[in-house]
Amino acid sequence: MRPGTRLRVARLGPADVVRLGGTGLRTRPLRVFLSALGIAIGVAAMIAVVGISGSGQAEVDRRLDALGTNLLRVAPGQSLGGEQARLPFEAVPMIRRVPPVRQVAATGTTSAHVYRNEHIAVGRTGSLDVLAAERNLLPAVGGRVRVGRWLDAATEKYPAVVLGARAAQRLDVYTPGTRLWIGGHWFSLIGVLDPVPLVPELDSSALVGWPAARTYLRFDGHPSLVYVRTQDSQVASVRAVLPATAYPEKPGEVRVSRPSDALAAREATESALTGLLLGLGGVALLVGGVGVGNTMVISVLERRPEIGLRRALGATRGQIRTQFVTESLLLSLVGGLGGTLLGTLITAGYAADRGWPTVVPAWASAAGIGSTLLIGVLAGLYPAVRASRLSPTEALSRAG
Structure with a gap:
């Protein structure tokens, strides 16, 4: 260096x-x-x-995206006296007249219960409901049949039943043709549904045809829930007019919700x-x-x-x-x-x-x-x- x-x-x-x-x-x-x-x-x-x-x-x-967010749910609310209100018989045909509405289907609550056989104790209902269902219900709510078939013009008049996914699991019944004891009558199982995400109440229900429910289960014919499919762009406007359309005399006793909001x-x-x-x-x-x-x-x-x-x-x-x-x-x-x-x-x-x-x-x-x-x-x-x-x-x- x-x-x-x-x-x-x-x-x-x-x-x-x-x-x-x-x-x-x-x-x-x-x-x-x-x-x-x-x-x-x-x-x-x-x-x-x-x-x-x-x-x-x-x-x-x-x-x-698959089920759609255009499904509305119309249900009776409380009356002024604090009692449970009831939708009129004409609710479904009146809602069907609204122009943007594409599909309308209803279910009705019955007092019957479903059992595997007539020897089951009356109180052991398994928290399962028996509902009267219109035959166009399944496409309206986006449901699918897992086993068997859905109600049609023939089976809705006779003692035939379709079980929701949870109902079939609790009853441990999946095979079409199995007999179930409902409301003092034998009903034949014709189908089991997949879970219905937008309408979970159907999962724990036994569904019978609307005419059969009136014939065998003393169903009064009043719809308890009405499911409405409308145009995607008209959901808000249809939702606003549904109470007065379903029950013109007492629109305040009608509740309207959108199941997709729950998701x-x-x-x-x-x-x-x-x-x-x-x-x-x-x-x-x-x-x-x-x-x-x-x-x-x-x-x-x-x-x-x-x-x-x-x-x-x-x-x-x-x-x-x-x-x-x-x-x-x-x-x-x-x-x-x-x-x-x-x-x-x-x-x-x-x-x-x-x-x-x-x-x-x-x-x-x-x-x-x-x-x-x-x-x-x-x-x-x-x-x-x-x-x-x-x-x-x-x-x-x-x-x-």
């Missing part, structure tokens, strides 16, 4: 910094694995919560639960960050000889800080990537088990990895500053 030449500090390139930080991780694989596992669990929890919630919402949207409310409830679970995932991620910080502090204490030697060979304090911050970032990044993959697999497995579409928002993955990098910087900053403040002589003297 020529006299008077100033020494220049060698600069570490990005590849050198990453290689140097990775060397520190490779020398302590078990500790690195456990620290990264803490980060991965927190990220996986957050990704899985967001993914499962997103998949559930996608399923709700898919079902609403939307359930989706909002699940969103609130998602927020709570995200908080728990954030706590787990914070605990993982504390683990990374603890690992880095111990790493600084154990690697004093290395720090002293590097400082003696000319490494600057900034290079020492960069080395340990990079090591902390790499450790957190490994946990973040592993947690993102694990959370995605959990979401996919759960969604596949429930028959849902798998949805993992890109922002959730980006937020998971981004939060781990932030935690890596924060967790590695103090140990890095502490390491950079060690003088070469102090570090080497404590090595022994």
Whole structure:
């Protein structure tokens, strides 16, 4: 070296910094694995919560698209005397006259109960209702037959019955042709329905034809619920005129609701639960960050000889800080990537088990990895500053 030449500090390139930080991780694989596992669990929890919630919402949207949000439910409310009101006989044909209305179908409540045979105790009803049903009910509410067939022009006049999904499960009856004891008469099972998401009251009901209910079950003919399908663009306007249309004399005794609102409310409830679970995932991620910080502090204490030697060979304090911050970032990044993959697999497995579409928002993955990098910087900053403040002589003297 020529006299008077100033020494220049060698600069570490990005590849050198990453290689140097990775060397520190490779020398302590078990500790690195456990620290990264803490980060991965927190990220996986957050990704899985967001993914499962997103998949559930996608399923709700898919079902609403299939079932439609244009179904309205007309039911009797309370009379001025506090008693249960009744819809008039003419409610269904009057509603059918409204121009935007596409389909109208009704059910009527009977006093009968359904049993597997005549020897079952009268009080053991299993909370199952027997409803009179119009034969156009199933297409109006978007229902489907799982086994057998639905009521038609012939079977609605005779003692034939169709069971809802939950009713069939409670009675343990699924085979068409099975006889059921209803209202003191034998009825023949002709079909079992799939669950009807928009009209869950049908799931726990035994459905008989409207004429058969009047003949065999002393049904009075008053509709208890009327289901109305209307044009998508006219739902609000039809909803406004339905009370006066269904019961012109007493429109205040008519309640109109939209079943799809219940699904939307359930989706909002699940969103609130998602927020709570995200908080728990954030706590787990914070605990993982504390683990990374603890690992880095111990790493600084154990690697004093290395720090002293590097400082003696000319490494600057900034290079020492960069080395340990990079090591902390790499450790957190490994946990973040592993947690993102694990959370995605959990979401996919759960969604596949429930028959849902798998949805993992890109922002959730980006937020998971981004939060781990932030935690890596924060967790590695103090140990890095502490390491950079060690003088070469102090570090080497404590090595022994």
